[in-house]
Structure formats: structure tokens, C-alpha cells
Amino acid sequence: MTKKQVSHLFQAFHQTDTSITRKYGGTGLGLVISKRLIEMMNGKIKVNSQPDVGTEFYFTASFGWSNMKISSKNLDISKSKVKELISDKHVLLVEDNEINLQVAQELLEGVGVRITAACNGKQAVAIVKQESFDAILMDIQMPEMDGYTATHHIRTQFSLKDLPIIAMTANAMAGEREKCLSAGMNDHISKPVKPLNLFETLIRWLRPDIDTDQIHDSLSQSNESPQECDNVLNATIDGVDVQLGFDYMNKSKDLYLKTLNNFYNRFTDINAQIQAKLSSGKMQEAERLVHTFKSLAGSIGAKKLESISSALESAIQLRIDDNISSGLKDLAQEHKKVIPSLKMFLVQIENVQTSENDKQTDNNQHNKMNHTDLTKTFEELAFHIKEGNSDAVDLITPLESIPELSDIANDIRDLKNQVDDYEFEDASETLKRICDALNIDNI
Known part of the structure; x- marks a missing residue:
């Protein structure tokens, strides 16, 4: 904006560009109200603007200390406290991918949550008919019955209007959260699932009396000492952010290594798997396979593989042949970089563990006395x-x-x-x- 336009910004019923009003409506009172509210808090609002570059608004305000007494249970929350908050809660985990299921199940059971698993929406509906749950974690893209349809059946057939249903999806498209809420779900968690986000979301719905903002820092603490994880955190795997993947596993070395092994064993030939689906005209199956691969690549910290897979998934969904072809080429190139390096890392870890086991066996033999x-x-x-x-x-x-x-x-x-x-x-x-x-x- 020009200096002249800026000078009129805080005048009532004034728009610096009247074409905006014609197109979008509005009265021109927004900034006036903001200015008055800020001044009521003994503050000032200021603006910096440069034509064709951008505008920055900032303000100051004075806030008094609240006299409200805050319960100590909202402040003194460690990781063990989180376990106390949701331990023994019964959660239905609906997930069609066994690796994602294993990761989520171990994360939740690690804080005392009781898990019942379902591999698709149809099975989830059948289980809900027989059992009671405190919450449902619902994947969206699943065979036989997707998460949206399953949620509709659960809400309408069993009149479970108050049961928290939380969506879990790797779909990064704009409006995905709103779509989940419109389908009758209460909340939304993006994949790869961040343990901190998972725990906070569950506590928000299972324990509405707890302020989840108070537990953010305590949940960020590591489960294992850095010394115990050095052989993982100091590793270099081409195309993989090891620290990120380690964080996704809630800093559990065993869970991260298990997930890396599962990823390697299942997706060593991912390109051939996708090509086979496409060649036989099974486009939906190809799309679902790429979707699963994308989610798991993100979970181990392979961000570029995740990004390439996301683009390929969209290309298959839209049936854009040129983009499918280029996406497969990009995937093959990055995959050839990641898989050999991952294999080398897993072999090294296996050798270290074998050596440690042999050493322990030798020590036990040495310590034995007849x-x-x-x-x-x-x-x-x-x-x-x-x-x-x-x-x-x-x-x-x-x-x-x-x-x-x-x-x-x-x-x-x-x-x-x-x-x-x-x-x-x-x-x-x-x-x-x-x-x-x-x-x-x-x-």
C-alpha cells in the first residue's frame, strides 16, 4: 500500500481498494475494531507496507496476571502422568496397513491404552456393535469400507453421537480436516503420526478436564538416553532423516528399527509392485499402494520419497499418464538411493546386536561356576x-x-x-x- 492508503487504514467504513469490497463485501470496520480493542489493553497497533511487496501489522498489549487458581494436576504432568491420564482407556484402532497399525499400537500401548484393532471400516462397524470404546482412531482410505462410511454407520446405526472418532490420514489436500469433521468425526491427525500430537489429541477427547497445552513439553522428553541410541541417531541413511523418523517413533529405538526393517522387507521392489497394478488396469489398487508407501516413507523420515509418492498418487488418481510416467521415474531414482543405504544400515545394526549378544553370552559363560x-x-x-x-x-x-x-x-x-x-x-x-x-x- 502507498503511504496515503496506510494513513486511511484505521478510518471507519474506508477501503483502500474499493474493488475488494465489490468482489468480497465487507464494511471496512475490521481494523478499526482491532485498533480499539488493542487500545483498551493499553497497546498500539502499527503497520509497515510497501507497494507490490507486502504489508505487516503488529501490536503491543498489556495483560494482567490471572487470579484464577489453576489445579496442580494441569501443571504437574510428566510422561508418567500422561500414562495415568489415558491408561486403561479402550480405543478402537482402525488401520488397513499392518506397519502403521503396529507403530500406532505400540505407541498407545506404551502409555497404557488398551487397543482393539480393525483392518477396515466394515470390520470396525461390526466390532463397535459388540464392544464399547472410549474413542476410535479411524483411517480414511481403506478397502471394503472407508473411514467416512464407517463413521456414518457408527453414528446412525448405534446412536453413538458422543463417541470421539478421530481421523488419521496421510492426505495432505486442503480441506481434508473439514471433510473429516463434516463426515461426523471429532478431530483429525495427519500421517505420519507425531506421538506428541497423537497423545495430546487423545487426552483432549478422553480427558476434557485436562489442559493439553500444559503437557506439550513433558511429552517431548526422550524415552531412552542418548547413549542407548547413538548407533541409531549417528547413522547416515541416504534420503532418510533419521532424527525425524526416530521422533515419529516417540524416540523408541526398538520401534524405529522394527519399522525400518518392515519398510525394507515390504518395499524393496515397490516400483515393480506399482507397475504390476498399473499394467493390469487396477488403478485404485495402485493408488492405494502408493498411498500406503507414501505414509510409511514419511514415518521413517524419508521425506523426498514421501513427496514423490504424494505427486504420483495424485497423478494416478487423476489418470494423468505423463505425470504417472515421470512420477514412477522419480520414485525409482530416489528409491535406488534409499534402499541400498538402508540395507547397509540394517546389516550394521544386526552385526552390532549380534556382537553384543555374543559378548553377553561370553560374559555369562565366564561368570558361570559349576x-x-x-x-x-x-x-x-x-x-x-x-x-x-x-x-x-x-x-x-x-x-x-x-x-x-x-x-x-x-x-x-x-x-x-x-x-x-x-x-x-x-x-x-x-x-x-x-x-x-x-x-x-x-x-
């Missing part, structure tokens, strides 16, 4: 204790790490403390009790 060895050790212990020799501690310490002696760990600890404190009479009694438990005679 009955004869134990008898000799306790004979030496008995001698040192009888002589009042504190060197007996050197014989006791290795016993603490022997798995077979875990049932008498408390007695071994007591024995060690008694020798350390030169309480040899008590130590002698404790040693006898240990030997009796192990069926070692003549000590």
Missing part, C-alpha cells in the same frame, strides 16, 4: 572367615555377578558387608545359610 568350583570357593571362604581374614572379600565379590546365585544375592551382600565390618561370627552363620541353600555340605 558345583565343584562353588564348593572350593566356599571352602576357602570358610577358612578365611574362621581365621578372621578380611581377604575373604576378594572371594565374595565375583559371586555377586554369577546369574545362578541371583536368588541368594541378598545373603551374599550381607556376607560381604559382615566381612568388611570384621563381624566374622555373623559372617560364619551367613555362609552356612548360603551353603545350605546351595546344597553344599561339610563347610
Whole structure:
């Protein structure tokens, strides 16, 4: 806007461009009302504008502290508190893709939610007829019956007007949320599902007495220490944002590795799978396959694969042959970059885990003692204790790490403390009790 136009902005019934009023209507009071409201809060509104570039409005205002007492339960909410809030709630999870289902189920069961699963809308309707639920998480694109139709049946057939039904969809098209709400759903979660968003949404509908804004920071904390996840977070997988995928799994290393494995095993030949559907004229099946692949690519952090798949999905839906052809080419190119790198990463992780398991096995074997060895050790212990020799501690310490002696760990600890404190009479009694438990005679 010009300086002259800016000078008239806050005048009632004035439009800087009258063509806007003719086209869209309006009275020209919006900025006047805004200015007066801001001034009532001891503030000022200002504007910076440059013709053909843009306009910036900003304001200041004074807000007093509220005297309202806020319940401590709305403020003191840690991750364990979140579990308390929705633990034992019964949720119907409707999802046709087994990997998405597994991820969502593990996330929710991790905070104590009881899950019943359905693989399509038709099955969901049948289950709702038999069971009661606190909420439903409803996928949209599913075979046999989609999420919209299933929601309609649940609302009309069973008169469940107050049952929270929350849509989960990877469709990023404008108006998708509004479409879900118009179909009778209460809320909408985008895929890839962000754990923070999932938990906050469920708490909002399952516990309306809780202010979800108060739990945002506490939910962002990691489940595992960085040291435990170094071999994942420090990894490089071409075309994959590992940190992003790790966050989508609620920072669970095991769940992320499991999802990466599932993605690799199922979609190593995704291009051939899509081509087969297209060649046989099964366009809807091809579209659904690409839709599923798009969602899972996003879940592991493969953002470019997700973006390419989204464009290909639209091309198939609109039957635009040139775009389908170019989309398949782009997908093949990015896929060839991601899959070999992902395979190398999974092999490395498997080798590390195998090495750790072998090391643990070796340690267990090293720590094992047969009955004869134990008898000799306790004979030496008995001698040192009888002589009042504190060197007996050197014989006791290795016993603490022997798995077979875990049932008498408390007695071994007591024995060690008694020798350390030169309480040899008590130590002698404790040693006898240990030997009796192990069926070692003549000590």
C-alpha cells in the first residue's frame, strides 16, 4: 500500500481498494475494531507496507496476571502422568496397513491404552456393535469400507453421537480436516503420526478436564538416553532423516528399527509392485499402494520419497499418464538411493546386536561356576572367615555377578558387608545359610 492508503487504514467504513469490497463485501470496520480493542489493553497497533511487496501489522498489549487458581494436576504432568491420564482407556484402532497399525499400537500401548484393532471400516462397524470404546482412531482410505462410511454407520446405526472418532490420514489436500469433521468425526491427525500430537489429541477427547497445552513439553522428553541410541541417531541413511523418523517413533529405538526393517522387507521392489497394478488396469489398487508407501516413507523420515509418492498418487488418481510416467521415474531414482543405504544400515545394526549378544553370552559363560568350583570357593571362604581374614572379600565379590546365585544375592551382600565390618561370627552363620541353600555340605 502507498503511504496515503496506510494513513486511511484505521478510518471507519474506508477501503483502500474499493474493488475488494465489490468482489468480497465487507464494511471496512475490521481494523478499526482491532485498533480499539488493542487500545483498551493499553497497546498500539502499527503497520509497515510497501507497494507490490507486502504489508505487516503488529501490536503491543498489556495483560494482567490471572487470579484464577489453576489445579496442580494441569501443571504437574510428566510422561508418567500422561500414562495415568489415558491408561486403561479402550480405543478402537482402525488401520488397513499392518506397519502403521503396529507403530500406532505400540505407541498407545506404551502409555497404557488398551487397543482393539480393525483392518477396515466394515470390520470396525461390526466390532463397535459388540464392544464399547472410549474413542476410535479411524483411517480414511481403506478397502471394503472407508473411514467416512464407517463413521456414518457408527453414528446412525448405534446412536453413538458422543463417541470421539478421530481421523488419521496421510492426505495432505486442503480441506481434508473439514471433510473429516463434516463426515461426523471429532478431530483429525495427519500421517505420519507425531506421538506428541497423537497423545495430546487423545487426552483432549478422553480427558476434557485436562489442559493439553500444559503437557506439550513433558511429552517431548526422550524415552531412552542418548547413549542407548547413538548407533541409531549417528547413522547416515541416504534420503532418510533419521532424527525425524526416530521422533515419529516417540524416540523408541526398538520401534524405529522394527519399522525400518518392515519398510525394507515390504518395499524393496515397490516400483515393480506399482507397475504390476498399473499394467493390469487396477488403478485404485495402485493408488492405494502408493498411498500406503507414501505414509510409511514419511514415518521413517524419508521425506523426498514421501513427496514423490504424494505427486504420483495424485497423478494416478487423476489418470494423468505423463505425470504417472515421470512420477514412477522419480520414485525409482530416489528409491535406488534409499534402499541400498538402508540395507547397509540394517546389516550394521544386526552385526552390532549380534556382537553384543555374543559378548553377553561370553560374559555369562565366564561368570558361570559349576558345583565343584562353588564348593572350593566356599571352602576357602570358610577358612578365611574362621581365621578372621578380611581377604575373604576378594572371594565374595565375583559371586555377586554369577546369574545362578541371583536368588541368594541378598545373603551374599550381607556376607560381604559382615566381612568388611570384621563381624566374622555373623559372617560364619551367613555362609552356612548360603551353603545350605546351595546344597553344599561339610563347610
